[in-house]
Every structure is written in C-alpha cells, then in structure tokens.
Amino acid sequence: QVNVRVAEAEQKLAGLSAIRLKFLRIGEAEICILREQNFTAMARCHTAYIERSLHMCFEMLGHFIGSHPWWFLITPLILSASLGSGFYFLVDRMSNNIEEQFTPIYGESKVERRYFQETFPGNDSMFSNLRLSTSGNYATFIATSDRNILTVESLQEVLDLDFKIRSMIVHLDSQSFDYADVCANVMGSCTSNTILDVIEYNANNIDTVNLTFPWYHFDLKSIPLHLSLGSVKLNAECSVVESAKAIQLYYYLRKDNQAKIDQWLKSFIRLVSNDSSASIKVSYSTSMSMQWEFEKSPASVVCLFSITYAIAIMFSIISCWRLDNVRTKAWVASCGVLSTGLAVLTSFGTLLLLGQPFVMTVASCPFMILGIGLDDMFIMISCWQRTSVLDSVPDRLADTYKSAAISITITTLTNALALVLGCSSPFASVRSFCLYAAISVCFCYLYSITFLGACMALNGQREAENKHWFTCAKIPEDLPSGKSKAFSICCVGGSYDRITEKEETELVSHMFEQFYGPFLTHKLIKVCVFVIYTGYLAVSIYGCLVLKQGLDIRNLALDDSYIISYYNNQRQHFSEYGYSVMVAVTHPFPYWDKDKQEHLYSCISNFEHLNFVNNTYSWFLSFQQYANATNLNISSQVDFQTHLPHFLELNSIFRQDINVTADNHILASRFFIQTLNKTTMDDMMTGLRKAAAECPLELLVYHPAFIYFDQYTIILENTIQTVLVAVIVMLVVSLILIPNLLCSMMVAFAVCSVIVGVTGFMSLWGVNLDSISMINLVMCIGFSVDFSAHITYSFVSSPKSDVNEKAMDALVRLGYPILQGALSTVLGVVMLSMSGSYIFRTFFKIVFLVIMFGILHGLMFIPVFLTLLHTCGKWH
Secondary structure, three states: OHHHHHHHHHHHOOOOOOOOOOOOOOOOHHHHHHHHHHHHHHHHHOOOHHHHHHHHHHHHHHHHHHHOHHHHHHHHHHHHHHHHHHHHHHHHHEOOOHHHHHOEOOOHHHHHHHHHHHHOOOOOOEOOHHHOOOOOEEEEEEEEOOOOOOOHHHHHHHHHHHHHHHHOOEEEOOEEEOHHHHEOEEOOEEOOOHHHHHOOOOHHHHHOOOOEOOEEEEOOEEEEHHHOEEEEEEOOOOOEEEEEEEEEEEEEEOOOOHHHHHHHHHHHHHHHHHOOOOOOEEEEEEOOHHHHHHOOHHHHOHHHHHHHHHHHHHHHHHHOOOOOOOOOOHHHHHHHHHHHHHHHHHHHHHHHHOOOOEOHHHHHHHHHHHHHHHHHHHHHHHHHHOOOOOOOHHHHHHHHHHHHHHHHHHHHHHHHHHHHHHOOOOEHHHHHHHHHHHHHHHHHHHHHHHHHHHHHHHHHHHHHOOEOOOOOOEOOOOOOOOOOHHHHHHHOOOOOEOOOOEOOOOHHHHHHHHHHHHHHOOHHHHHHHHHHHHHHHHHHHHHHHOOOEOOOHHHHOEOOOHHHHHHHHHHHHOOOEEEEEEEEEOOOOOOOOHHHHHHHHHHHHHHHOOOOEEEEEEHHHHHHHHHHHOOOOOOOHHHHHHHHHHHHHHOHHHHHHEEEOOOOOEEEEEEEEEEEOOOOHHHHHHHHHHHHHHOOOOEEEEOOOHHHHHHHHHHHHHHHHHHHHHHHHHHHHHHHHOOOHHHHHHHHHHHHHHHHHHHHHHHHOOOOEOHHHHHHHHHHHHHHHHHHHHHHHHHHOOOOOOHHHHHHHHHHHHHHHHHHHHHHHHHHHHHHHHOOEHHHHHHHHHHHHHHHHHHHHHHHHHHHHHHHOOOHHHOO
C-alpha cells in the first residue's frame, strides 16, 4: 500500500520538479514521509543495518573524494609506481615447472615415486630406462615413411642421422664434448638402440634378418621391438615383420651435469630440425622440449595484450561517448581502463616483492581484471548520470557512491572470495592464478573507488563549468545566434533534462525502457523464455555428462611447436602398447616357499586378466626359469639365497629390482607389467591400483606418467567441492549485504545455472576438465555473480509496486551498463582466440561462455523469473 501511495504522489508531482529526497519541499513532503514509512516497514522485515551502514559510509566517502579529488588521483599513481617495482623480480620469480604446477601437490604417485627412489636406487653404470622413476634425460626422433621404413634406402637414412647425432660436437663455455661424454652407460658403453643392434648398423642386413614382433629373440635375450617399430604389418602365418612405417630411436643421457645435458639437447634439436631427407620424415623431441616450449607461451600473448587494451580503450570511449561536448565521458572511460592497468601493476608488483612465484597461467589474469574493472566503471557512470546536474560535484559523487556501492562491493567480494577458495586447489598453477587474481580484484575495487572516483569528480568539475571535453574551454549551452549547425557539433554542449535535472538518457537505455522491457514482460514472451531456459539446461546437462577429464600434455605447447608433430606420430604409430608399470612387493616375502608363491602368482594372474595388460616381466620368474633349466633346487631358503647371487652375476640388471641386505635377505622387490592402450589412462591407473589393493600381498604400482594421471582422480571432486562451497559463500555474502532472501536466492541460482551451462558447453566445445579449465571455472563463479547481483538488487530496491514494472525499471537502470560491461569483457579476451596456446584459447572460450550466459541470465532469465516470484517484501 505504501508503494502505491508513493507512486500516486509521484504522478501528481511529475511535471513540477525532480524528486529530491534530501530536500523537504512543500509539495514533496508526502513522498518523503511515505518513503520513510516504506523504509521503516522494510527494516522491520529485514535486518538491513549493514546495508544502511554501507550506504552511509560510501556516501560520506564519495563526498570526501569529490571535495579532494587530487589526493585520490595522485596517491594511487605513487602507490602503483612504488609497488610496481616488484616487476624487477619477474624473471627470478618465474615458476613454470610443468610437474610442479600442473600435477596434484600431494598426489599419490609422488609418494609412490619417493618409495621407489629410496628402495630401488638406480645404478649409473647399468642404465635401464625401464627402471627410471622419472622420465629421465633423453633425446628421441621418429622416422616415418609412407610405405615401408624397413628398406635399405630408408634404413641408411636413419643410420646416417644416428651417426650425425652420436658424432655431433657440442660447445659449452670453453669445453667441447660429444654424445659419448654425456650418454647413459651400460657396462662402460653408451646405451644403444636395439633395432640398430639387430641389423648390426648395416642397412643391407635388413634383408637377411627375420624380425619377430612384438618381441625379438636375439643372443639369448628378448628384445621389445614394439618400442622401436611402429605401424607394423606381420606375416599372416607367423609373427615375422613384413613392413613397418616408423622407427623410433632414443638417446639417453646421464644426470650428473645438467648444463651439459641441456646444451647437448639444444644442439640435437638444431641438428635434427635442419636435417632433411628424401625418403623419410623425421619428428623429434627431448626430455626438456615440453618444458622449453611451455615457457614460450607467455611471450606469445604480449602483443595480444597490448592490442586488447587498445581495443578496450576504444570501446570504452565509444560506448561512453555523448554527442554533447560537455557531458561526454571520454576521459572517464580512458581513466577506467587506466585504473585496471594500475590495479594489475600494483597487485602483481606487490606479490612479486613478497616472493610469490609467477606461473604462466597468471598471464591471463590482466584480461579478466580488465573486464571486472570496466564493469564497475560503467555502473558508476550510469549512477552518476542519474544524479542532479545542479548539485555540487561532492554531492553528485556522494549520490553516485551511495547508488553504486552495494552492487560493485558485492561483485568484488564474490569475485575475490571465489578466487580465494580456488587457492585451496591441489594444483599449484590454480593456487598461483587465484592468488594473483584475488589481489588484483581487490586493488581493482580500491582504485575504482579512489582513482576512478577522483577522475569522475574532476570530470564533473569540468562539466559544472560547462567546459569542452577536449579543449577545456568554456562553451555555450545553446547555439548562439548567427552560428551554423556545424558550430553546434563541436562547440556547444552542457544540455540536460530541465524537468528531472539529470543528463539526457542514452539511446540504448531508452530502447530498454520503450521496447525491450515491455516485450520481455509480456505473458507469451515469458512462456517462450521458460522454453528457451529448459532447452539451455537440457543441452548443458548433456554436455556435463559427456565431459572429459584430464590435461593432455601436448596442450601445454604452442600449436606450431615441433613436438606436436612428434606426439602425433607417436600416437599414430606407437599407440598399441602402453606403459611398462612397476609393481613393488613392499615387504619381505618367502619366494622359495611354493605355498606362498601361489599368492604371488595369483596376484600376477589378476593383473594379466585385465584387458589392458599384455604380459609380466620379473626377476623371480627369470630366476625360476634359470633354476629349472640348470636343475637347481631353490625350494628352501638356504638354497634360494645360495644360488641367487650367481644368477644376479649373470643377469646384473636384476640387481636393481631387489632390495637385499648383506646376508641376502630380500626386504622388497619389484616386477613389471606391460600394458596396452585399450582404455583411458585414468582407468588403466585406477585398475592397476585396484588389482594391487585386492592382492593378499602388499603391492605398490607406479610409473612416472602416473604423476600426471593423478589429476584424473581428484579434478572432478575438487571442482565440485570448490563450486559448492563458493555458492554457499556467495549466498551468505549477498544475504549480509542485501538482507533480502529473494535477491540472495536469485544470485545463488544464477551462479549454479551459469556454471552448469559453462561446464556443459565447454565440453561440447572441446575443452576438458583439467587444471587450466578449473582456473576458469573458479573465475566463472565470480563473473556469474556480477550480472545477477546488479539486476536483482536493482529489482528488489525499485520503488515500483507492480512486478513487471520493477523488472522494467531494473532493466532501464542497469541494462545498458551490464551490456557495456559484458561487451568490454568479451572484447578484452577476444584476441586470445587467435593465440597459438591452448591455455589462452581455453581462457577465451570459457570467459566467452560465462559472459554470454551471464547476459542471458541477467537480461532475460532472471527478470522473467523475478516477476513470477513473490515481491521482495515477502522474502525475508
């Protein structure tokens, strides 16, 4: 009833003057009294103390900044220059180690690796790549042929390249060395490639050798040819190789001098990249290639960053441009972009001064901050334009802050809190990004309140004196007599609405009021909106159900990197056989006891019954075969321990698989399982771990690649947990700052709905759920609040009585600023779509989805849903 009486009183006074609540005029007394009653009634329904306190505080702050703008203009500049000096330490703070940043900090495989390193230390004089607990140091190339690589001509090309690599002279400082000086040793000689050993480094011998696949028995040894030959065609009647399309050779290096190793690897890359051949194609990589290529990614967006800020400045100026030469907000728009730049400079510099590592993923943070800062700027400009032009600048800024404070405070808090929650992620790259972004958001808010407010005050002083926006010369408000119309275009300005005493409404806001608002609140259109939302939700849920998990390591390199070709060839020609996984028996076991052996054989049988396991390779099976072939009795502990040393002398490589005491007591041992690529990597790892857990013995499975596969086991659970906690935090924050249940529920609804949509559609757009997309989903939580909080708060605070009118009022007030903020954010990241890095393209895709769905919710779904719910007074 109070709202109805207010509306009636306003209609009576519509032609008299603007409604100015701070002054009690005779004709306006009724409105002021009624609104005070309305405010009191709402206060009884809600505990609005915090909201009222914030309004008062920001009103006082706005008045103070408006009275002393130069203080708040210069101080942020000095602060930014001081703290921005931290960029001096940028190179020293760079932390782009792939394992450290993109694998779970406390991953299970890291514990397993530590156990294998301590229990089965390697032997530098007896190198075995099968037994490496890490990827090791190596260089490799894949030679391919469209027909058959196993011809004399093709093999000769491979042998020539192998010779060049082994004889390559490398220079480091004043030293010169070759492969023999840095190679991994096996009994005093460099490791060799078995396929070349088989043909005795003579291409002509390929016609006299019957290669069998996947294992070739040579000199009483079994050689795994599946590691060397790819896309093999076998004889229909036996396992003899008829042809192959690819050969892969490895060159393993010692780990004693990393500087020498890095120099040799770089020389290898230069040599192979410049080598050309008529009969074969060569792709190549090294153990350091992915790391080196990954570190090139930040440089690839430096140019894009500059272009993005230029586009943001142009868009801001154009969208804030007015035909009026006094009322135009070109300088405020430019200062809004500058404010976000200062925020990034200050926040990054502060964290660098404090020694915080700088990860490459943080390079996408400025693009996000640009969107947030411009969104706040557009809201503040919109509120400024609704103040009376006849008021003093401090009063106008006070009213601006009073109107805009809650909205931008909510969005800042929700953005910052969502990012702070992301700091609990098990991925260091996510933690680093969220920390840098959270501090940047806080500084962005601080500078919007101080620096941007001061710029608005100074611009307001210019407007109050009716000065030209560019020349700052005082110009007439109306066209002087005798002057042409051309004179009015550039030399006249300062007009305003004489009735409302406010600036003229923008064309877009007028369209929201006259066309879009009435259109959206029509009953038939509301039904259509529900149908659209149902379709949106259905597609989103489907996308969530088919969402893939895990980071493909290839995506860390630039698209034009040489290692992409290598990984493609490896997948094409060597995809049948997977990893050789270590399995450790972690406790003393009586290997001589036939009854106990059944438990061990049962465990091996369980592994081999898995559809992705090919065979088992172990020291005790070889020892058993050796004993049977030589008629040795090893069924007692004494006999077993007596004959084992002799067996190990003949097969010294097995010494690395046994942890034995001085008196030949075996404390732990390991064997190996050859896997096939018949399932996903996460299913393979979890399947092996499950089989080990079901074994009556204490077993531990491990492969260096498991360090990266651990992300599959935690990424989904951690993402869901972070999102749920964030939604609860958003709900609490909105309830505190806006004590209205309807508003808080709509904010929570918008967050959940947008996240479901982004997750589903990013899956359909080819983006996996990994540590990179997780960064963007955490950021998505904060972004999705922006639009919903602005429009919902405007709805519940509207003085209109009819729900349709409240929705239209909210759209008129904030539709254009929301549209401006959304477009500026999209323009801020659109250049990243042209990046050659998967990381930055993923950032663009997800931000684009967030903004599109955010607009969809803010300007269509939420206004319609709000009209169908009870009025805000019933939600308390």
